[in-house]
Amino acid sequence: MKLKGWKNVNPGAVCTEAGSALQFKTGSWRAYRPRWIEENCIQCLFCWAYCPDMAVNVKDGKMTGFNYDYCKGCGICALECPGKKGNKAIVMEEEGK
Amino acid sequence: MATPLTLKELSKKEILLTSGHRMCSGCGAPIIVKMVLLASDYPIVAANATGCLEVSTCISDYTAWKIPWIHNAFENAAATLSGVETMYRFLKKQGKIDKDIKFIAFGGDGGTYDIGFQSLSGAMERGHDMLYVCYDNGAYMNTGIQRSSATPYGADTTTCPVGSGIQGKPQPRKNLTKIMAAHDIPYTAQASPSHWMDLVKKVKKALEIKGPKFMNILAPCNRGWRSRTDDAIQLSRLAVETCYWPLYEIENGVTKVTFKPKEKKPLADFLKPQGRFKHLFAPGNENMLKNFQEMVDKEWGYLLKASGTE
Numbered sequence: 100m101k102l103k104g105w106k107n108v109n110p111g112a113v114c115t116e117a118g119s120a121l122q123f124k125t126g127s128w129r130a131y132r133p134r135w136i137e138e139n140c141i142q143c144l145f146c147w148a149y150c151p152d153m154a155v156n157v158k159d160g161k162m163t164g165f166n167y168d169y170c171k172g173c174g175i176c177a178l179e180c181p182g183k184k185g186n187k188a189i190v191m192e193e194e195g196k
Numbered sequence: 197m198a199t200p201l202t203l204k205e206l207s208k209k210e211i212l213l214t215s216g217h218r219m220c221s222g223c224g225a226p227i228i229v230k231m232v233l234l235a236s237d238y239p240i241v242a243a244n245a246t247g248c249l250e251v252s253t254c255i256s257d258y259t260a261w262k263i264p265w266i267h268n269a270f271e272n273a274a275a276t277l278s279g280v281e282t283m284y285r286f287l288k289k290q291g292k293i294d295k296d297i298k299f300i301a302f303g304g305d306g307g308t309y310d311i312g313f314q315s316l317s318g319a320m321e322r323g324h325d326m327l328y329v330c331y332d333n334g335a336y337m338n339t340g341i342q343r344s345s346a347t348p349y350g351a352d353t354t355t356c357p358v359g360s361g362i363q364g365k366p367q368p369r370k371n372l373t374k375i376m377a378a379h380d381i382p383y384t385a386q387a388s389p390s391h392w393m394d395l396v397k398k399v400k401k402a403l404e405i406k407g408p409k410f411m412n413i414l415a416p417c418n419r420g421w422r423s424r425t426d427d428a429i430q431l432s433r434l435a436v437e438t439c440y441w442p443l444y445e446i447e448n449g450v451t452k453v454t455f456k457p458k459e460k461k462p463l464a465d466f467l468k469p470q471g472r473f474k475h476l477f478a479p480g481n482e483n484m485l486k487n488f489q490e491m492v493d494k495e496w497g498y499l500l501k502a503s504g505t506e
Contacts, residue, residue, distance in 0.1 A: 103257050112257075120216035120253070120260035128221055144203035148392050149429050151226040153215045160204035169215035173222030174426030191426075 125152065129172030131191040135164055139188035146176035146189060201393060206234050210262070217260035218252040222425035224415035224432065225249050225331045227389045229302065232329055233263070235399035238298040241280060242266070245273035245307030248338040248417075249331065271311045274319035274328055277301045281324045298403050299326040304415075305346035306336045309372050320379045320408040327402050330372065331415035341420045345370040348440075349491060350484050352472045353420075363475055363484060368491055376410040377446040383409040385445035385454075389416075390433035394443055394454055401445075414441045422471025434466040439496040444503065451502040460496070463489045 109115060142162060147155040154170035156163045177189040212233040219226050225248060233240060241264045244250040250267050253260040268276040277299050287293045303312055308330040316328060335353050336342040343353040343365055350364040358364050377384040383405050387395040395413065402409040414435055416428035423431060435441035436455060440463060443455040464485065467473040476485045 108257055114254065114257055114259040116259075117262040118214040118260065120218075120255075120258045121214050123216040123218070123255075123258055125216060125218065142204075144207055147207055148203050148231070149227055149389070151219060151221075151223050151230075151428070152217075153211050153213065153226075153230065157207045160207055166215065171221035172425075173428075174424075175222055175428055178426045179429050 124168045125171055126168045129167075129170060130194055131172045131174060132167065132194050133165055133170065133172070133174070133176055133189050134192055135162070136186075136188050136190065139183045139186045141181065141183055141188070143181060145179045145181070149175050149179050151175065201396060203392075206396070209234055212240070212262040213253070214260045214262060216258070218255060219248060220417075220419055220425075222418050222428055223248070224333065224389055224417060224428045225304075226253075227428070228329070228331050228395075228413050228415055231389060231392055231395050232300065232302075232399050235396040236298060236300075236403055237400075238296055238403060239263070241277075241284075241297055241299050243268070243273045243277035243280065243299075243301045245301070245303035245312050246270035246338075247304030247307050248333075249302055249304065251338060270307050272315045273301045273303050273307060273312055274326075275315035277326055278319045278322065278324045281326050285325075299324075301326060301328045303328065303330050304336075304338070305330060305332040305334060305372075306338075306344045308332075309345045309370055316376075316410075317379065320376065320381050320410065323407055325406055325408070327399070327409040327411065330410070330412045332372075332412055333415040333417035333420060334369070335417075335420050337417045337420040346372070349488050350473060350476050352422075352475065358475045363481055364472070371495070373410070373412045373444075373446075376412075379408075379410075380449070381408045381410060382406075383445065383447050384411075386412045386441065386443060388414045388432045388436050388441055388443060390429050390436060391443060391455060398445060398454075401447075405447075420472070422474075423469050427469060431466065431469065434461065434469075437461045438463045438466040438492065440466050440492050442496060442499055444499060451499065453499060453503045453505055456505070463492050 154166045177191045180189040244267045281299045342355040349368040352358045352364045356365045373386045385398045416431045437457045438461045444453045
């Protein structure tokens, strides 16, 4: 993503491209990364519902993993994950380890 | 027949707020906006008061919104949207638009309880067909946690800091949901992101009603509440279960409590994980904690009485 100079910005600072914030990847903010353990997942989709960064990938109503380009590593998904028989389907791990 | 309200069905819809916004890690506000936008089956036009949500979702030329979105100033989100809504009605009358469009204004507690209150009150009184959603995080978090009239009793902020003079905010918070209900508008509700179905149902209901609607939604802020980044949903759930943030709606003057906790938890459960209330648990402040609990009990009592479920 490259910021425009003042001469190139639309008059009135009107944004003409919907959802252009996608060009800004917030994944570098992350200190902890969520890891999905598929066998413990009951597909409740709480992680998808409670993710503030829309970084949980869902296809046909099923969780398929994380979008690490945007995940800021807050850990809400891991805390809210009910898991299966007491085993969480999402765990937080330190980045770079 | 409408589709059943499940996360599975909702997840098939496109989320109209994209990733790449610059809200803090673990912020409650984008969760709320996402749920509100998912709840609607209509095209939405939104206005935003100045606040965290506004500054972080539209930086320079980059916007996280996939819907028409307008920002004007801190004090006039409701007035701006009133104008947009009036123009829409006019164009519809002229036959230039035939779509059914709904209008939603988003404001933080600063832009709703304090600075934007006159424009909100005016828009509600004029009866514009719009929904105003306040995401209440209990202070001016965007500028560095200054107290607002939504800041709870006893909370530590940078403009009512805990010291030898005062122990956090000396005044109780303003009950804006009740104030909006006193405008005699058709629908007022209070919701929390932890109870997503309750929230989505309320938004759906509000959008079907013609006229001015108001919703107050609790938005945890880990920076201002001095809590962990992962507990936004847990804290909002505790706020509901301790009855600090009761879930209810007032439709045409009839109050209905939409969620009654099986067992009302002590307020301390909600306060303890938050650093802004740390001093309430220090020796010498026992009476503050008692006062706070009494305030919550009193409000909950009023609410049960008003809803006739005492």
